[in-house]
Amino acid sequence: MRRVVITGAGTINPLGQNVSDTLEAMREGRCGIGELEIRDVDRLSVKIGGQVKGYDEHAHFNRQQIALYDRFTQFALLAAKEAIGQSGLEFIGDLAARSGVVLGTSGGGLSTQDENYRAVYEEGKNRVHPFIVPKLMNNAAASHVSMEWNLKGPTFTVATACASSNHAMGQAFQMIRSGMADAMVTGGSESMLCFGGVKAWEGLRVMSKEACRPFSANRSGMVQGEGAGIFVFEEYERAKKRGAEIMAEVSGFAMTSDASDIVMPSKQGAARAITGALADARMNRDDIGYINAHGTGTAANDKTECAAVADALGRQADRLMISSTKSMHGHLIGGTGAVELLACILALRDGIIAPTIGYEEADPECALDVVPNDAREAPVDAVLSNAFAFGGLNAVLALRKI
Amino acid sequence: MTAAVRDRVIGIIAEQAVLEVSDVKGEQTLEDLGIDSLGLVESIFAIEEEFDIQVPFNANEPEKSDFDISSVNAIVTAVEGLVKDQHG
Numbered sequence: 031m032r033r034v035v036i037t038g039a040g041t042i043n044p045l046g047q048n049v050s051d052t053l054e055a056m057r058e059g060r061c062g063i064g065e066l067e068i069r070d071v072d073r074l075s076v077k078i079g080g081q082v083k084g085y086d087e088h089a090h091f092n093r094q095q096i097a098l099y100d101r102f103t104q105f106a107l108l109a110a111k112e113a114i115g116q117s118g119l120e121f122i123g124d125l126a127a128r129s130g131v132v133l134g135t136s137g138g139g140l141s142t143q144d145e146n147y148r149a150v151y152e153e154g155k156n157r158v159h160p161f162i163v164p165k166l167m168n169n170a171a172a173s174h175v176s177m178e179w180n181l182k183g184p185t186f187t188v189a190t191a192c193a194s195s196n197h198a199m200g201q202a203f204q205m206i207r208s209g210m211a212d213a214m215v216t217g218g219s220e221s222m223l224c225f226g227g228v229k230a231w232e233g234l235r236v237m238s239k240e241a242c243r244p245f246s247a248n249r250s251g252m253v254q255g256e257g258a259g260i261f262v263f264e265e266y267e268r269a270k271k272r273g274a275e276i277m278a279e280v281s282g283f284a285m286t287s288d289a290s291d292i293v294m295p296s297k298q299g300a301a302r303a304i305t306g307a308l309a310d311a312r313m314n315r316d317d318i319g320y321i322n323a324h325g326t327g328t329a330a331n332d333k334t335e336c337a338a339v340a341d342a343l344g345r346q347a348d349r350l351m352i353s354s355t356k357s358m359h360g361h362l363i364g365g366t367g368a369v370e371l372l373a374c375i376l377a378l379r380d381g382i383i384a385p386t387i388g389y390e391e392a393d394p395e396c397a398l399d400v401v402p403n404d405a406r407e408a409p410v411d412a413v414l415s416n417a418f419a420f421g422g423l424n425a426v427l428a429l430r431k432i
Numbered sequence: 433m434t435a436a437v438r439d440r441v442i443g444i445i446a447e448q449a450v451l452e453v454s455d456v457k458g459e460q461t462l463e464d465l466g467i468d469s470l471g472l473v474e475s476i477f478a479i480e481e482e483f484d485i486q487v488p489f490n491a492n493e494p495e496k497s498d499f500d501i502s503s504v505n506a507i508v509t510a511v512e513g514l515v516k517d518q519h520g
Contacts, residue, residue, distance in 0.1 A: 235473050235491045251492040293470060329492045
C-alpha cells in the first residue's frame with residue numbers, strides 16, 4: 031500500500047497568520063481569543079471569539095478578487111499559498127492531472143449570506159451583487175485553490191460540521207494511498223464570526239462568555255474561532271525521491287457515525303473511530319504518545335471524549351498526553367481539525383506538546399494528562415487527532431513521525 | 433398574573449413533553465416528563481419568546497445558573513421572578 035506524507039503546511043488563524051507564528055503561539059500557550067469586533071456585537075450575548083485580528087483583505091487581494099472571495103475563501107487561498115510554497119511542488123502536466131483539492135468547511139460563505147440577507151431584508155434593497163452565489167457556495171474555496179494552482183484532479187468540499195477538516199484530510203489521504211492521486215491539497219477553512227453566525231450558536235446555550243477551558247471542572251462552554259489550515263499530502267516515494275522536506279506521515283484514518291443523537295456525542299461512536307484509526311494505521315495502543323483532542327470545552331464533549339479515549343486505549347490512556355488547542359484558537363468548526371493538525375506536527379517533528387490553556391480545576395471525569403497551561407517537551411512517535419461533529423459524525427486521523 | 437404565568441409555563445412544558453396540560457404536575461422534574469437537554473433548551477427558548485424575557489442558562493453549567501430547573505414548580509417560580517425583574 032502506498033504511504034502518504036505531509037510536505038507542506040499553511041495557516042491563518044487567531045494565533046498567527048502563518049505556520050511558524052502559530053506554532054510559536056502554541057509553544058508559548060498564548061490565547062488568541064478576545065473581544066469580537068463585528069457589526070451589531072452589542073446585540074449578541076456572546077461577545078468573544080477567536081477572530082483573525084489585524085487582517086486587511088486589501089493587502090492580499092484586489093477588488094475583482096474580493097468580489098468573488100468570501101472571507102473563508104481568502105483564508106483558504108492564503109494558507110494554500112504557504113503550504114504549496116513550502117512543498118516546492120509545481121503542478122504541471124501529469125502531476126497537475128493527478129493532484130486535487132479536498133477542503134472542509136461548515137458555513138462556507140456564511141458572512142456573504144449574512145451581509146446580503148441584511149441588504150435585502152433589513153435595508154430593503156431589491157438588488158444584490160451578481161457574484162453572490164459563486165462567492166457563498168461551500169465549494170468556492172476548493173475551486174479557487176484549484177484554479178490558482180492548476181490542480182486538475184479530484185476536487186470537492188466536505189461539510190460535516192466540526193469534523194469537516196478531518197473528513198476532508200481523510201479523503202485526501204485515502205486517494206493518495208489508493209493510487210487515485212499523487213498529491214492533494216487538503217485541510218479546511220471557516221469564517222462564521224458574523225452576527226448571524228454567532229447568534230445561531232448562542233441559541234444552543236453551549237457558548238462561553240469568558241473563555242474556552244477544555245477538561246477544566248469550571249468550564250463554561252465553547253468559543254467560536256475562524257481561519258484555515260491547509261496541507262500538501264504527497265505519496266511518500268515521490269516526496270523522498272525529490273528530496274522534499276517531510277513533516278510527518280499520515281498513516282491511518284477512520285470515520286464512524288453514532289446513529290443516535292443530532293447533538294449529544296456518543297462514547298461508543300468516538301471510541302470506534304479511535305480504534306478504527308489505530309487499526310488502519312497498523313498501530314498499537316501503546317504507540318500513541320499524544321492525542322490532539324476535539325476538546326470543545328463543553329461538558330458533553332469533554333466527558334464523553336475522555337471516556338472514549340479511556341475505552342479505546344485502555345491503560346495507555348493514563349500514560350499519553352491529550353490536549354485541546356481550542357483553548358487557544360477557539361473552535362474553527364469546519365476548519366478546526368486542520369489547524370489542530372499543526373499541533374500534531376509540532377509534537378511529532380519538534381517534540382513539543384501544545385498545552386490546554388485556561389485550565390484551572392481538575393474534573394474527575396476528565397482525569398487524563400491534559401497538558402495543563404504550559405507546553406511540554408516530550409518526544410512522541412505517533413499521535414491521533416480527534417474530531418467529533420454534531421450529527422454524531424466522528425473522524426480520527428493517525429500520524430507518525432518520519 | 434401569577435396564575436397566568438403558571439398556566440403559560442405549564443402549557444410550554446406540556447407541549448415539549450407531548451402531554452396534556454392536566455398531566456403535568458408541579459412537583460415533577462423535567463426528567464420525569466421525559467424532557468432531555470435539547471428539550472430543555474427548546475423550552476427555555478419558548479419561555480423567553482412567550483414572556484419576552486432573558487433566561488440566564490448555560491447548558492455546560494446548569495447547576496451554576498440562577499434559573500432553577502429542578503421541578504415544574506421551581507421553573508414557574510423562576511419565570512415569575514424574571515418577569516417581575518425584567519418587566520417590573
